Amino acid sequence: MSENAITRRSFLAGSAGVAAVAAGAGFMSFGAWEQADASGTKDVESHTAYSLCNSCSSKCGFKGYVVDGKLTKMIGEPGHPHCEGTLCGRAYGYASIAYSEDRLTDPLKKNAKGEFEKISWDQAYSEIAEKVKSII
Incomplete structure (x- = not known):
């Protein structure tokens, strides 16, 4: 096995690292989101949008909460046949690609x-x- 080969263990460890970085890279926690939403600030533009995750071939459906043009929260769509209301860690990590410093624009x-x-x-x-x- 080559020294750069990806094993299941290294993939899971890397995925956990990406999720940890994504959590600290501008995504709001659920509590912070609820607090910001409850404050009812009028100068903040927010809406919801339905979409599909592109992280794998399942294309799980989700409802995304967008505040000032930035995705802040994702909830699995209960009626979607693959996710049935839940999203995997890969889906949450995939959303952080849009806000990555390394993203080509x-x-x-x-x-x-x-x-x-x-x-x-x-x-x-x-x-x-x-x-x-x-x-x-």
Whole structure:
């Protein structure tokens, strides 16, 4: 077995670490969420949205609570056939990807030095379209 091989034990340990980081990376605790919701501050925009988790092939349904444009709480959808009202730890950890410092938000292209640099979306779409046309 190679030294970089992922075992079940290392995967579970890593998942627990991701969940711990996600818990401290801007997600509100349930108590804090209830307190903020009860205060009824009028300058805070909040709503709920229904979605599916993309962490695995089950695509469990959930209701997400969004406060000022940020997902703050997820609850499994009771009527969904796979999750039946519960979500796994992977689902909660997957939601933190949107707020990760390492998340790519701009298209990148390798320059002459072999390093990635940001390019505009218009440039990225244009270059992709040119390559698709040449393939066709």
